[in-house]
Amino acid sequence: MTTGSSTLPRARLVVDLAAVRHNVATLRAAAAPAELMVVVKADGYGHGMVEVARAAREAGAHWLGVAVLEEALALRAAGDEGPLLCWLGTPGEELAPAVAADVELTAYTPDDVAAVVAAAQEVGRTARLQLKIDTGLGRGGATEADWPALVAAALQARQDGHVEVTGIWSHLACSDEPEHPANDAQEAAFRRALAVAEEAGLRPRWRHLANSAAALTRPTSRFDLVRCGLAAYGLSPVPQLQSSAELGLVPAMTATARLALVKRVPPGSGVSYGHTYVTDRETTLGVVPVGYAEGVLRSASGVAPLLAAGRRTTVAGRVCMDQLVVDLGDAPAAAGDEVVLFGPGLTGEPTAEEWARACGTISYEIVTRLGGRFTREHVDSTQEDPAR
């Protein structure tokens, strides 16, 4: 193995918090007068939950959203104090710490309401509770048939002084296809559920339905609050219709790795497992020390783009557990040089969106999966960084 003098990590994810702030400000302006919740679940879609949360708050995100309790409590432990919603509980989970930390919980069933009431009694304070209606995603939330019973349970808990009901919300199934009829149907079902609650005497402050795609493409879905994940990281939630740049978003994550080895090989050389790639002439191969253990999808084999030695190339042959290979042609390259898997796309490098298309998936999966032996650092491109 050749080691250059550079002290750069072997493989790193660089997350630009200035890009996150820019995207948050852009989404806030787009959604206004609705408020913005930035969704930071799954370690901030792989970008670093605590750092992204801080940047989002700085840029004026009124709310943060997470899936599971540990995520909410980790944000509180890191000092976050603002409105914070959590929506994916598991029966038997201890809710008292969340109530004590002022985390807003979501109830899908009367049993969920009872669990929150028990936690409120244990802690000795009123819990903040939101109710979820399943308007057609067929995932979490009460069905329309079960909705009146959930509303009734929440009203009883409120009357008993155990909960304050702060929100009613739902989630869309087809928001990335703005013309899909399910969007109209779900929005209509949401309005019906709000009416049922209101007639029963429940009119919470926060009514919300839209994720990134709906927030950007469907103004009628914005209600009081939009919940944006992907767009806050600078990725387009409707890539078939509009690119990040067209939406005024800047991708925050750059993934790079340093070539572990560069070597000349003759024509007819098989490359990587299965020899699915064979050189057609004398050429230079570069070994890139990241693989599927780092979350580089194996479906990137032979198709995903990279920027290496100043030019676009493609993963040559199969992605292995720890490494992949690129064919550098006759471009000058040396071991230790950085290659870019993807980045904002502003200086010739591919984007996570291009990776998604090449791998037959969505950019959510590209960024969220990366980890393993990648290091991750946070930078602020609006500030001079002497280390770079």
Ligand SMILES: *Cc1c(COP(=O)(O)O)cnc(C)c1O
């Ligand atoms: C993940 C998630 C979001 C964010 O979705 P994006 O498409 O990334 O904006 C919003 N709401 C809920 C309930 C989610 O689970």
